[in-house]
Amino acid sequence: MGSRPVVEGWFSEGEEPALTGSRCTQCGTFAFPKQLAFCSNPHCDCDEIEEASLSRRGTIWSYTNSMYKPPHPYVAGDDFKPYALAAVELEHEKMVIVGQVAAGVAYESLAVGDEVELVIERLFSDDDGDVVTWKWRPVAEGASS
Numbered sequence: 078m079g080s081r082p083v084v085e086g087w088f089s090e091g092e093e094p095a096l097t098g099s100r101c102t103q104c105g106t107f108a109f110p111k112q113l114a115f116c117s118n119p120h121c122d123c124d125e126i127e128e129a130s131l132s133r134r135g136t137i138w139s140y141t142n143s144m145y146k147p148p149h150p151y152v153a154g155d156d157f158k159p160y161a162l163a164a165v166e167l168e169h170e171k172m173v174i175v176g177q178v179a180a181g182v183a184y185e186s187l188a189v190g191d192e193v194e195l196v197i198e199r200l201f202s203d204d205d206g207d208v209v210t211w212k213w214r215p216v217a218e219g220a221s222s
Contacts, residue, residue: 080207083200086111088211094197095130096174096211102127107170131174134216135165137191138173142184152201152208159184163213165193179214192216 082088087110088096099111103123106116109131116123146157161178178187179196193213200210 080199080209081205083208083210084110088195088197089130090197090209093133094195094211095133096195098129098131098170099126100129101125107131107172109172109174131170132168133195135167135174135193135213137163137187137189137193137213138166139164139189140178140184140187152203161187163187163193165213177210177212179212182215186215 082090086097088094096109097111098107098109099113100107101116101118101121101123102125104116104118104121106118106121107129108117108126111126111128113126113128114124116126140161140163142159142161144159160180161182161184162175163178164173164175166173176195178184178193180198192215194216195211196214197209198212199207201208
């Protein structure tokens with residue numbers, strides 16, 4: 078049994094995981110999830126879009142806590158524990174992506190403006206193995222990119 082992504086094609090795994098988005102070749106607008114049919118900028122009529130790995134780091138723009146087990150179709154597993162969610166402005170793209178905060182990071186320890194990095198963690202397990210997703214983890218002071 079191995080692991081598989083919760084949504085295929087939304088992120089890469091490995092030593093330096095990243096969200097997989099897209100970028101317009103004309104105006105440079107980024108999108109997540111990737112949009113390969115047309116530019117998501119309403120002022121651009123370009124249809125030449127390329128897949129792009131997005132920044133692995135960003136800063137917390139806003140955050141909240143999730144104290145209840147989400148309803149179907151979200152699979153929280155039987156061992157649900159409250160967790161934090163962070164809206165993170167990506168370092169290069171300057172777009173905001175919402176995701177869970179890494180396991181073990183207390184909601185009370187977060188602050189707007191904190192630097193975070195993307196990590197891959199187990200979301201739940203089923204008969205076929207672990208299902209993984211991206212999460213945001215605070216960057217330790219003095220850590221390098």
